[in-house]
Amino acid sequence: MKDIIITVLDKYSDELEYARSIGFDQHLKLDNYKEIYDDLSWHVVAIIDNSIISTIRITPFPNSPIHDWTNNKIRLPLDKNVVNVTKGFTIPEYRNTGIFKIIFSTVLDFSKKRGFDFAIGGYIPSVESRKFTNRLGFEEIDQLLEVGVPPYTKDELIPIICDLKKNEQKYKAEYLKAKLQTETNGLSVTKKNCE
Numbered sequence: 526m527k528d529i530i531i532t533v534l535d536k537y538s539d540e541l542e543y544a545r546s547i548g549f550d551q552h553l554k555l556d557n558y559k560e561i562y563d564d565l566s567w568h569v570v571a572i573i574d575n576s577i578i579s580t581i582r583i584t585p586f587p588n589s590p591i592h593d594w595t596n597n598k599i600r601l602p603l604d605k606n607v608v609n610v611t612k613g614f615t616i617p618e619y620r621n622t623g624i625f626k627i628i629f630s631t632v633l634d635f636s637k638k639r640g641f642d643f644a645i646g647g648y649i650p651s652v653e654s655r656k657f658t659n660r661l662g663f664e665e666i667d668q669l670l671e672v673g674v675p676p677y678t679k680d681e682l683i684p685i686i687c688d689l690k691k692n693e694q695k696y697k698a699e700y701l702k703a704k705l706q707t708e709t710n711g712l713s714v715t716k717k718n719c720e
């Protein structure tokens with residue numbers, strides 16, 4: 526079994542920059558992946574042998590990449606009880622092991638524990654993560670936006686929202702299922718400082 530630590534970073538790092546450069550591999554290559562939101566966010570990360578293999582960024586109000594990327598043309602709430610969840614990926618070597626589900630459910634649990642009521646985000650139709658985000662409790666907002674979500678410059682975004690209290694059982698159940706899946710794939714998950 527390989528040990529994976531799930532933890533939360535409160536600032537951007539060289540390790541995150543490196544992970545992004547290989548995690549967004551099929552998409553546009555950038556010279557620099559850091560964004561203005563990165564030092565204003567939490568980053569839930571999965572670490573193996575000191576390397577980040579999967580992550581999602583949590584950006585609290587008043588910052589909202591989703592609203593900025595869509596020029597505020599989005600019908601999602603922007604309020605002090607809302608977090609944005611963006612910039613998610615798993616590096617290719619560890620895909621399809623269940624680790625992204627671990628990260629995403631931890632993101633929702635952490636946000637609720639920090640007192641937030643809603644998580645908003647968007648899924649990209651070409652990535653087809655819809656079934657999975659629905660299982661976590663996300664609902665789609667009836668709007669498809671053509672936007673440039675870095676680094677997916679020519680893509681579309683379907684806005685989604687999760688009521689963190691209403692769906693707590695859903696994302697906790699998804700976490701437990703994903704934990705079994707990661708174990709089947711030889712990965713042993715431990716959470717540290719995610720409360």
Ligand SMILES: CC(C)(COP(=O)(O)OP(=O)(O)OC[C@H]1O[C@@H](n2cnc3c(N)ncnc32)[C@H](O)[C@@H]1OP(=O)(O)O)[C@@H](O)C(=O)NCCC(=O)NCCS
Pocket residue numbers: 548549550579613614615616619620621622623624625626627647648649652653654656657
């Ligand atoms: C999409 C991605 C994050 C999935 O990461 P992962 O660690 O392999 O995901 P998991 O093994 O935890 O599976 C999570 C769910 O994602 C979906 N999924 C996994 N791989 C996928 C793929 N290649 N394409 C589309 N959906 C995928 C599935 O619904 C899966 O759940 P299920 O197997 O129970 O149905 C990963 O393929 C990735 O990093 N891709 C490039 C970056 C990217 O597209 N990020 C945007 C995410 S909106």
